[in-house]
Amino acid sequence: MPSDNKSTKLLHVQNGAIRKLLYTHVTDEDLKNRYRAVIGRETKKDIKEALQRVEKAKLIEIINKSPEITEEHIELCFEENRYSNRPNFRLFHLQSLDPQTTSASFIQAHKEDKAIKKLNQRLRDVPYSNDNVTSLFAVDQTLIDSQTLEIAFKYNEKYNFIDPETEQNEFIYELKYGFMWINFDQRYVNINLPSDLLVGTLSSVAEEAFACLLIPVNITKSVVERVFPKDSMKRTTFSTTSSDASGKIKKITLADKELGNKISQNPEYEGYDSPSSVYQEAIDEDGELFSTLGVNCEKGKIYLTRQLKATDMRRWGLWRIGQIMNHMNTIHANGDIEEKFDSFGIADDSEVKTFAYGHDEKKTIVELMKAIVICEKKGIESYKLLNEKPEKLVAALKKHMNLRFRPYCEGCQEHADLVCPSCGKFEIMVLSRKGQVTTVKCGFCSENLELNQLTCLMSHKVRVNSWYDGVLMYPNKALTSLMQRMIKKYFPEVDFMAEEEQFHLSNNVVHYSANKASRVMYRVEDIPEFEKVWGRRISKQRREELQEVMELLKEKCSKQSSDGCKACQKEHSVRCVMKPFVTFTNHQLHPHHGQEYGDISFNMKMLNMDDAVFVGIAKSYEKKEITSASDKGREMLEQFYGKCTDTMTHVIGIVVAGELEQGFTAKLQDLARRYNKKVVMWNYNELLMAVDYAIHKYGLSIENIIVDLKADGSKRRGRPRNAS
Numbered sequence: 001m002p003s004d005n006k007s008t009k010l011l012h013v014q015n016g017a018i019r020k021l022l023y024t025h026v027t028d029e030d031l032k033n034r035y036r037a038v039i040g041r042e043t044k045k046d047i048k049e050a051l052q053r054v055e056k057a058k059l060i061e062i063i064n065k066s067p068e069i070t071e072e073h074i075e076l077c078f079e080e081n082r083y084s085n086r087p088n089f090r091l092f093h094l095q096s097l098d099p100q101t102t103s104a105s106f107i108q109a110h111k112e113d114k115a116i117k118k119l120n121q122r123l124r125d126v127p128y129s130n131d132n133v134t135s136l137f138a139v140d141q142t143l144i145d146s147q148t149l150e151i152a153f154k155y156n157e158k159y160n161f162i163d164p165e166t167e168q169n170e171f172i173y174e175l176k177y178g179f180m181w182i183n184f185d186q187r188y189v190n191i192n193l194p195s196d197l198l199v200g201t202l203s204s205v206a207e208e209a210f211a212c213l214l215i216p217v218n219i220t221k222s223v224v225e226r227v228f229p230k231d232s233m234k235r236t237t238f239s240t241t242s243s244d245a246s247g248k249i250k251k252i253t254l255a256d257k258e259l260g261n262k263i264s265q266n267p268e269y270e271g272y273d274s275p276s277s278v279y280q281e282a283i284d285e286d287g288e289l290f291s292t293l294g295v296n297c298e299k300g301k302i303y304l305t306r307q308l309k310a311t312d313m314r315r316w317g318l319w320r321i322g323q324i325m326n327h328m329n330t331i332h333a334n335g336d337i338e339e340k341f342d343s344f345g346i347a348d349d350s351e352v353k354t355f356a357y358g359h360d361e362k363k364t365i366v367e368l369m370k371a372i373v374i375c376e377k378k379g380i381e382s383y384k385l386l387n388e389k390p391e392k393l394v395a396a397l398k399k400h401m402n403l404r405f406r407p408y409c410e411g412c413q414e415h416a417d418l419v420c421p422s423c424g425k426f427e428i429m430v431l432s433r434k435g436q437v438t439t440v441k442c443g444f445c446s447e448n449l450e451l452n453q454l455t456c457l458m459s460h461k462v463r464v465n466s467w468y469d470g471v472l473m474y475p476n477k478a479l480t481s482l483m484q485r486m487i488k489k490y491f492p493e494v495d496f497m498a499e500e501e502q503f504h505l506s507n508n509v510v511h512y513s514a515n516k517a518s519r520v521m522y523r524v525e526d527i528p529e530f531e532k533v534w535g536r537r538i539s540k541q542r543r544e545e546l547q548e549v550m551e552l553l554k555e556k557c558s559k560q561s562s563d564g565c566k567a568c569q570k571e572h573s574v575r576c577v578m579k580p581f582v583t584f585t586n587h588q589l590h591p592h593h594g595q596e597y598g599d600i601s602f603n604m605k606m607l608n609m610d611d612a613v614f615v616g617i618a619k620s621y622e623k624k625e626i627t628s629a630s631d632k633g634r635e636m637l638e639q640f641y642g643k644c645t646d647t648m649t650h651v652i653g654i655v656v657a658g659e660l661e662q663g664f665t666a667k668l669q670d671l672a673r674r675y676n677k678k679v680v681m682w683n684y685n686e687l688l689m690a691v692d693y694a695i696h697k698y699g700l701s702i703e704n705i706i707v708d709l710k711a712d713g714s715k716r717r718g719r720p721r722n723a724s
Contacts, residue, residue: 009074010060011175013081014307018059019051021077025068034065080309087313088303089321090199092189092214093328093344094182103147103185106210115141115151115182118209126201132158133195136202144314148183153202157195180206181321188325189214190317200350213489216345217300221274223327223343224297227320232279233260234292238272283308283316300345337377341370344490355482364388364396369483371510372503376494385508390468393508400479401505402666405431405440407470411460415470415506418454418462422447426457427641427671430628431471438464443628443667444637473505474670476662477521502673520673521665524686529605532584533693534686545702546688550657552706553577553691554620555599556591558715565589572698574705575712577618577655577687580694585614599655606651606678615643616653616682625661633664640668644675655682 010018022031031047035054038061043050051059063069110118116138128134136155144150156173163170178193180202189206191199203214235255256262274297281293283306291306302320304313331343346352346369347362356362371383385393394403409416417426420442428443440449454462464470475483480498487496502519503512525534538546557575559568568575569582569589578600581587585602600616617639619632626633636654643649652672654660660668660683672679682690695705 009078010063011056013078015056015059017077017081018056018063019048021069021073022051022059022062022066023048025073026066030066030068031062034062037065038062080311086303086305087192087308087317088301089317090191090193091217091219091300091302091321091324092191092203093217093332094184094187094189095213095215096184097211097213101184101212103149103183106182106184107143107149110141110149113141115149115210119151119205122205122209126205128201130197133197134158136198144181145318147185148181148318150314151180151182153178153180153193155193155195155198181317182206182210183325186322186325187329188217188321190321200353204350215490216348217324217328218343218345219295219297219300219302219324219328220331220339220343221297222339223324223331224274224277224295226327227323228277228279228293228295230260230264232281233263234278234280235259236263236274236277238274240272283312285315298345299348337374338370341373341490346486346490349486349489351482351485355478360392360396361399364393365400365479365482368397368505368510369486372483372496372512373487373491373494375503375510375512376496376514381512383510383512385510388508390471390507393505394468394471394473397473397479397505401473401475402663402670403431404472404474404670405429405470406472407454407462407464409456409458409460409462412456412458416456416458416460416462418449419457419459420445420447420449421453421455425641427644427674428637428667444634444641446629446634469507471506474666475503476666478662520669520677520679522678522680524680524682524689527604527606527680530584533689536689536693538689538692542692543688546692548706549574549691549702549709550684550688551621552709552713553657554713555618558712560591562591565591572700573708574691574694574698574700575709577620577657580687580690581616583694583697584690600653604651609650612650613648614651614653614680615646615649616655617643619656619658622656622658625659626656626664627661628664628667633660637664637667641671644671644677649677651678651680653680653682655687657684657687659683 010021026034028047031051032043035047035050036042038058039054054062063074119138123136123138126136134156136153138151139154140152142150142152154175154177157176158171158173160169160171162168176194178191178198180192181188181190183189189203191202193199193202206212207214234257235253236259237251237253239251254263276294276296276298279293279295281291281304283289283291283304289312291304291308294301294303294305296302302324308316328343331339335343346366347359352362352365356365367385367388371385375381375383406415406417408414418429418440419426420429423442423445425442425444429449430441430443432439432441438451440451440454441447442449451464454464456462477498484496484498487494503510505511524530553574553576555577557564557568559565560576566589568579574580578587578589581600581602582589585604587600587602599618600614602614603611604614606612606614617636619626619636622632626636628634628637636656640652640654643652654668660681665681668679695702
């Protein structure tokens with residue numbers, strides 16, 4: 001007789017499979033007797049008809065009273081039916097980090113449950129974004145054909161309800177099952193989990209465990225047409241986002257038992273995309289067992305509405321997925337760039353979903369990435385996003401782009417820079433829009449510009465009809481870094497370097513430049529001659545000890561003067577932000593005063609010059625990000641502009657014990673580009689390395705420096721600002 005522990009597995013299979021287990025192994029007479037014992041009454045109906053109305057818990061009780069049904073019978077029933085509840089297949093393109101990996105080598109390396117162990121080591125520490133699903137673990141692995149390894153999973157799904165007796169909120173957990181197929185030869189991973197919330201979690205864990213990339217599949221229109229017979233289509237959704245589709249229906253769902261044949265004869269929906277469709281699908285080899293088949297192209301997902309045994313599901317799934325992936329792999333190997341791009345479900349990439357909020361934002365970022373890849377691959381400098389309107393692009397990207405305003409001037413017959421009537425500068429105009437109200441503000445003096453009084457450099461009055469027509473959008477560092485990572489992941493043959501190449505949007509046109517000389521922003525780590533500073537390794541404990549030094553360090557000390565700075569040049573001390581630079585450059589300390597535009601200056605190798613002039617703008621510790629609207633930010637912007645217009649300066653340094661807000665950094669980058677300057681950023685981490693280097697070179701202790709800085713700080717207290 002089966003144990004209660006074994007028979008509880010039957011909770012995870014459908015009632016029909018349990019009844020079949022009883023019909024197969026127990027006589028009708030014994031079934032009647034056990035029915036009476038469990039239900040507590042006789043039945044005058046045929047026993048098989050009576051069992052049709054028995055709930056699952058009672059059927060399992062009858063199983064437990066049936067010694068004819070062994071644990072092996074129950075195990076086989078469970079194995080055949082645990083995945084039977086409307087199987088769905090979520091497809092990922094598989095890229096191994098080791099190009100020599102094959103299905104055979106992978107299977108050999110992960111036999112004896114090694115794949116399970118690798119996954120569970122990482123699944124133990126996985127955080128769950130939703131407490132309704134938890135405890136995802138691999139339970140067994142099976143070789144289902146010579147190329148494909150199946151790994152089975154279980155997890156808990158939480159159900160909330162109100163107890164009718166206590167009227168209190170209660171919950172229970174249900175154990176659910178799913179699986180993953182891994183096939184290196186056909187380059188795919190298929191994930192089947194009832195909860196979509198766990199698909200991303202499992203794909204990320206599998207990437208780490210098996211040293212591979214799992215790229216969401218987007219089943220392209222051409223693949224759908226090649227794989228799924230049009231005459232079996234029963235329902236489809238048509239949609240369009242084309243900007244020239246005015247007057248057309250944007251989205252419509254059609255259903256008809258002869259839909260496939262009728263659509264092919266109706267040109268009305270030519271040019272529409274079909275993101276999802278439903279077909280009638282033959283499941284068995286004889287074509288006698290049918291199911292409804294759903295295809296969600298954008299999610300790379302196919303699903304059946306019929307319950308299937310594991311053997312049927314595996315046979316059909318391997319066949320259908322094999323067909324799809326053969327076509328997808330052909331596109332990846334030989335397709336044109338646009339078709340190849342469309343075959344990836346990049347909008348569902350976990351990193352893109354974390355970075356972007358909402359469908360429009362993710363979609364626009366993907367379109368922008370597509371434009372860059374096409375420009376790079378085809379060697380062109382611009383690409384028009386035909387399906388995107390300028391106002392929609394601005395709305396979707398405003399968090400990740402720095403907006404510059406250059407409206408069209410009829411007098412100049414071109415897009416022109418505006419001049420601030422208050423300070424006379426034109427380099428940075430800050431643009432914002434709330435509802436239908438547009439505001440233009442000078443980035444230097446923060447003066448609002450009246451829209452009916454805008455003038456260009458040639459003093460022509462500029463009319464603003466459509467402000468979108470004059471908006472230039474430059475990406476911030478976070479967006480360009482995302483683009484670099486995504487392009488490297490999906491298109492490793494495209495060598496896009498975010499810090500050396502540039503792009504911006506005007507209207508719905510992406511303008512791209514691959515000119516490496518156009519790079520403006522540099523990190524300290526990019527400069528070989530500073531390796532003595534950035535090449536050192538500083539422990540976490542050491543960084544924590546240096547925190548107080550960074551907070552106490554000011555732009556100037558109490559002794560600053562011509563004589564004081566001259567004496568400090570040779571002194572073994574660190575009392576100001578400028579001092580560490582003495583230890584690894586030819587910088588000469590000089591008195592700090594309110595009218596200067598540079599605090600640190602030395603010669604360096606850059607721009608094919610051995611003596612490029614570096615001028616650094618030094619600022620003391622700031623806990624919050626520095627914005628262009630803050631006092632410190634406005635002061636930095638004014639100093640930065642002064643060095644941009646200085647023909648003797650080649651490289652401008654931002655030296656601050658803090659971090660700049662991305663939008664502010666983008667403004668400085670734009671300003672430097674206009675004046676052909678380069679910028680080296682010495683933010684908190686870089687300045688900390690310079691301070692630590694100076695401390696080691698002078699043989700000082702952090703404790704003594706803190707005491708010295710505090711003593712110096714007390715001397716400066718109470719003095720007028722411009723006196724120290």
